[in-house]
Amino acid sequence: MADIPVFFLHGLAYASLLFLLSSGLTLVFGMMNVLNFAHAAFYMLGAYFSYTVLTVTGNFWLSILVCPLLLMAIGAAVERFFLRRVHSHGHLHELLLTFGLAYIITELVKLVWGNYPLSVQIGGFLADAVHLLGIEYPVYRLFIIVCAIVVGLVMCLVIYRTRVGIIVRAAVNDNQMVSALGINVQFVFMSVFAVGAALSGFAGVIAGPLLTTYPGMAAEILVDAFVVIVVGGFGSLGGAVLASLIIGELQSFGVLLMPKLSLALIYMLMAAVLIIKPSGLFGEEQ
Amino acid sequence: MVQHRYANLGLYAILFLLLAVVVPLWFPPYQVNLVTEVVIFALYAVSYNLLLGYSGLLSFGHAMFFGTGAYTTAVVLGKIPGIPLFGAIGISLVFTTLVGFVVGSLLLRHKGSYFALLTLAFNALFYVIATKWHTITGGDDGLSVFRPELNLGLVRLDMADITTFYFFTLVCVGALILFCWYFTRTAMGKTVLLMRENEERMKFLGYNTNITRLILFTFTGALAGLAGSFYALFFEYTSITAISIDMTTTVLLMTFVGGTGSFGGPILGALVFTYLQDFLSDITDRWPLIMGAIFIVMVLYVPAGLSGIITAIKERVIRGGKHGHRMPSEGRGL
Numbered sequence: 001m002a003d004i005p006v007f008f009l010h011g012l013a014y015a016s017l018l019f020l021l022s023s024g025l026t027l028v029f030g031m032m033n034v035l036n037f038a039h040a041a042f043y044m045l046g047a048y049f050s051y052t053v054l055t056v057t058g059n060f061w062l063s064i065l066v067c068p069l070l071l072m073a074i075g076a077a078v079e080r081f082f083l084r085r086v087h088s089h090g091h092l093h094e095l096l097l098t099f100g101l102a103y104i105i106t107e108l109v110k111l112v113w114g115n116y117p118l119s120v121q122i123g124g125f126l127a128d129a130v131h132l133l134g135i136e137y138p139v140y141r142l143f144i145i146v147c148a149i150v151v152g153l154v155m156c157l158v159i160y161r162t163r164v165g166i167i168v169r170a171a172v173n174d175n176q177m178v179s180a181l182g183i184n185v186q187f188v189f190m191s192v193f194a195v196g197a198a199l200s201g202f203a204g205v206i207a208g209p210l211l212t213t214y215p216g217m218a219a220e221i222l223v224d225a226f227v228v229i230v231v232g233g234f235g236s237l238g239g240a241v242l243a244s245l246i247i248g249e250l251q252s253f254g255v256l257l258m259p260k261l262s263l264a265l266i267y268m269l270m271a272a273v274l275i276i277k278p279s280g281l282f283g284e285e286q
Numbered sequence: 287m288v289q290h291r292y293a294n295l296g297l298y299a300i301l302f303l304l305l306a307v308v309v310p311l312w313f314p315p316y317q318v319n320l321v322t323e324v325v326i327f328a329l330y331a332v333s334y335n336l337l338l339g340y341s342g343l344l345s346f347g348h349a350m351f352f353g354t355g356a357y358t359t360a361v362v363l364g365k366i367p368g369i370p371l372f373g374a375i376g377i378s379l380v381f382t383t384l385v386g387f388v389v390g391s392l393l394l395r396h397k398g399s400y401f402a403l404l405t406l407a408f409n410a411l412f413y414v415i416a417t418k419w420h421t422i423t424g425g426d427d428g429l430s431v432f433r434p435e436l437n438l439g440l441v442r443l444d445m446a447d448i449t450t451f452y453f454f455t456l457v458c459v460g461a462l463i464l465f466c467w468y469f470t471r472t473a474m475g476k477t478v479l480l481m482r483e484n485e486e487r488m489k490f491l492g493y494n495t496n497i498t499r500l501i502l503f504t505f506t507g508a509l510a511g512l513a514g515s516f517y518a519l520f521f522e523y524t525s526i527t528a529i530s531i532d533m534t535t536t537v538l539l540m541t542f543v544g545g546t547g548s549f550g551g552p553i554l555g556a557l558v559f560t561y562l563q564d565f566l567s568d569i570t571d572r573w574p575l576i577m578g579a580i581f582i583v584m585v586l587y588v589p590a591g592l593s594g595i596i597t598a599i600k601e602r603v604i605r606g607g608k609h610g611h612r613m614p615s616e617g618r619g620l
Contacts, residue, residue, distance in 0.1 A: 029399070033399075034399075035399035035400075035402065035403060037346075037406075082582075082586065085586055086585060086586065086589075089589060091398055091399055092338075092342065092344050093585060093589060095344055095399060095402050096344070096538075096542065096585050097582065097585050097586070099346065099535075099538070100578055100581045100582045100585060101582065103535060103574070103578045103581070104575065104578040104579065104582065107572065107574050107575040107578055108575065110572075111572055111575065219410075219531060222406075223406065223407050223410040226403050226404075226406060226407045227407055229403065230400075230403065230404065230407065234400060260418075263414050263418060264411070264414065264415075267407070267408075267410075267411040267414075270407060271392060274392050274393075274395060274404070275392070278395040278396065
């Protein structure tokens with residue numbers, strides 16, 4: 001049972017990744033009421049962009065800076081030229097559109113980078129291991145955990161403690177009123193969507209060296225991120241934190257304790273939440 | 287007006303039947319195969335449109351029923367030697383209906399985006415089960431299926447022959463599609479339609495909308511399962527593709543491209559999609575990209591689909607675009 005701390009930290013690292021991804025998803029949903037099926041496709045693009053930046057320059061810090069910015073631009077374009085057009089048609093069309101975009105992005109990725117796994121290598125101190133709690137542990141996984149904590153804190157501060165956050169929250173509540181107060185609501189929504197895309201791109205860059213970069217990575221993690229949202233509650237940042245932790249650890253210890261059932265465990269959790277509290281742990285009752 | 291519409295329908299039906307019977311006589315086996323595929327996917331798409339078009343429920347998990355039907359048929363035919371064809375299809379139908387009921391009672395606790403998300407997640411669960419439960423599903427290798435002969439008492443039909451199988455599929459699936467059409471005319475079908483337009487009012491009038499929705503969900507799941515059964519019999523093989531998200535994407539594209547606003551739209555969609563796929567996959571390996579692009583363009587600019595275009599043209603040409611009759615479900619496109 002000396003493995004327990006290792007598995008705990010593994011779970012924590014995966015939970016951090018899940019949080020980075022689902023926080024963006026839940027942010028966009030909470031603010032714009034749009035469930036973005038292309039979110040995981042943005043994440044995949046982040047991973048692939050990062051692969052290209054790393055093969056060209058070899059600088060991980062550069063890719064962690066550039067790729068989210070690229071995704072931010074793509075996100076802004078998607079909102080401006082696609083999502084805004086169908087907004088008046090209602091939610092069904094928004095869902096269909098993001099679903100279609102995810103499909104196209106996956107096909108484009110296959111076209112550009114090929115339909116096979118790529119391995120992303122990083123150098124420097126991130127590739128080392130440290131002594132921690134009496135075990136050797138890779139620095140990179142600890143780095144992921146730190147990233148998630150920092151991003152989570154910054155998000156909380158921006159949304160609940162700044163003027164920008166107030167405008168965004170107000171725009172969700174009553175966007176006509178906010179618009180009447182002289183604020184460009186369209187621009188606010190575009191920015192929120194772009195930030196969401198940047199967050200998923202960031203998660204993708206981080207995921208590259210940890211998981212395999214391949215065209216199926218989006219579909220794979222999308223389901224996990226959805227389970228996080230169902231368990232945590234729609235649009236709740238706190239719920240996303242807690243649910244990510246539960247699912248990360250469940251996956252990690254599931255492999256250790258019940259290898260055969262490990263994949264089904266998270267679905268059982270989701271089904272249980274749906275039966276007992278359909279709105280999720282932190283979700284508001286409908 | 288009503289009489290006129292039914293007369294039209296009769297004409298279409300006769301034309302369609304003539305065409306359907308002529309196919310195996312004049313066309314090579316390859317075309318017979320394609321048309322059989324169209325017929326099977328037409329049922330799948332019609333069942334999907336009962337959810338999407340008629341009740342406004344967007345599901346990204348229709349493949350779980352299609353796949354369950356396909357796998358159950360394959361497993362039953364494999365494990366119970368000597369079972370008659372209709373026995374296998376029947377067992378598969380009962381099982382898929384049960385699955386639809388259980389899954390539906392869990393998923394229908396939510397609506398809209400949340401429902402869409404849950405259907406996708408549950409489809410992923412079914413996919414995981416199909417890939418991991420090796421002893422039953424064969425995992426990644428899939429299961430091969432053989433078509434038992436059909437014993438009608440007086441005659442025995444050899445299903446190995448594609449022409450015979452085509453006629454068998456045409457009769458069975460055609461009857462099911464007609465039943466779906468009949469369903470949309472029943473009180474239940476109309477309730478579904480009205481629920482989409484104004485659920486609050488239907489509740490106020492004393493309709494139990496939750497149960498109606500569950501029945502509809504189970505019904506469409508069972509139909510998709512039947513389409514899956516025929517799919518497994520047709521390809522004589524069931525693989526994880528049948529239960530994957532790709533199969534949901536397929537039905538979504540067919541239904542949306544054909545048009546969600548009319549009953550015939552998805553059938554047209556199945557026809558166009560199958561032939562377009564056949565044509566494009568000869569030219570390029572990247573045909574899904576073109577399909578995806580077509581889908582996005584349609585979502586952006588032609589939300590009523592091909593059948594919407596046809597209706598618009600018909601109204602403009604015949605009625606001068608003034609007092610065109612519209613199908614009850616046509617108003618909002620979705």
